[in-house]
Amino acid sequence: MSKVLMKGNEAIAEAAIQAGCRYFFGYPITPQNEIPAYMAKRLPEVGGCFIQAESEVSAINMVYGAAGAGARVMTSSSSPGISLKQEGLSYIAGAELPCVVVNMVRGGPGLGGIQPAQSDYFQATKGGGHGDYHLVVLAPSTIQEAVDLVMEGFDIADQYRNPVMILGDGMLGQMMEPVEFRPLSTKRQLPPKTWATTGYTGERPRNIINSLFIDPQALEEHVRRIYQKYEEIKKNEVKVECYNCENAEIIVAAYGTTARIVKSVIQKAKHEGINVGLIRPITLWPFPTSTFEEWTQREHVKAFMAVEMSMGQMVEDVRLSVNGRKPVFFYGRTGGMVPEPNAILSEVKKVIGGVSR
């Protein structure tokens, strides 16, 4: 299959269609507007349905209804819009419905700006809505990876009956790269959607899509069962890239757009005789904790440093994973400011100077 040059947002939309998504409910917000626009054009061509909802709240509840009816369905938004979708995401997680949600993060809090940021990490990985639940959070750093993860994301969602979030940012959404739409490398056994509300003919038990458990004991049992599922996800679905970590004095943790920048920092550092490694979580939830644990055992690693486009959110997970075995530092820009390679390099040098003194 040949490669095509595509804008990130449009590539994500096409990937969803190729993954069998036929329903999209969304609401415009910058910088992800190309996704709904692309879906509005393409879905009717493949017998699907696009609705521009009256709000993000409504869009996510249309997703809930469509997912409950057994369809592959997606919505997309950016930070303030994702905040509005949190109510629905909590219900979708509670009712165990599969869907894919794209968040092209922009600077916040509040209305913030429209430039790329990573300041929705807490919201994406720690629940976001009310109650005990997790989304599976996939953080691509190239458009090709975004395409692959969107396609796999639908399978992950169906396999575990859990919402999957693609966490990108304005940079990934707006830039162009050559991409190839290729079949998934792993074939999963997807359970049939026997639970979907498609009409009760008596051939199966009556299906109810619900997240209400008035009896606290029943609710605790339900939540505990969901958490068993999360344990399975943690066991099976962690994705992480380790880059130049062998012999690295310092390992930088970065994801998405920031990880791309860190890769060029690593090249610059090499020219100056400094060995910098990168651990790039691809799944932000489940977080690649054991990968960090492993690298803390290495003598040559003096310190870890999280680099993020936030005031320091993922660094908390890095600290938990490193668990005091090595020092953990942080460098971040926020508000839509993208860190410069030189600035990151000088922070790296400061850390190395400090820990090897």
Place this chain on the structure above:
Amino acid sequence: MTKVFTRPKSLTDKPFHYCPGCTHGIVHRLVAEAIDELGIREKTIGVAPVGCAVFAYEYFNCDMQEAAHGRAPAVATGIKRVLPDRVVFTYQGDGDLAAIGTAEIVHAAIRGENITVIFINNAIYGMTGGQMAPTTLIGQVTATTPYGRDPGKAGYPIRMSEMLATLEGSAYIERVSVHDIKHINQAKRAIKKAFETQLAGKGFSMVEVLSTCPTNWGMTPVEALKWLEQNMIPYYPLGVKKEGK
């Protein structure tokens, strides 16, 4: 012996949890009878609201989805777009439909979403303990209008049926009441007609049912029926508000 009165197939055997004298039970039955008579139970998917009817999914003997507060029309939209040949209905109270879910109901109607909405208007929030609803009448005492609803402070009661009837996408909108046998029979006809509207693919249909809440109104069931007739009907006139095409 000939059986002349049986439980509708579209209701489960589960006993209702509703308060004594509450008319939810009557309306549930009317909806179930309409579904039975149209022979559509096997292709009907219901959407239950938040509020007193939150357990509606336990009573209607068809596939059901439980929606977040006010979001039932959006959930129903998602279902109907995936399964356009099925019958999709929401069952919503006045807090659900006329306050927190106003945007959802208005836009479902604007889109001409081919769903049926059963709207229970009892002029109060039941489940949360008798607070003011958007439909609470002027002067009506509730937990949050202890001096009676003062429009200067709390605004005016909303007439949803009249409002939605102005929208191009609405195909059939009628307000009915269940305070006596005659009106119950009229309500049944309206509910059936609303489902027929959907079956004909005509677009959005809604039946607003004036209902009682003896518990939160602080009345006996009989007093409540009288109060409905004397106070609600003058403000919420019964009848067809929209019938197109």
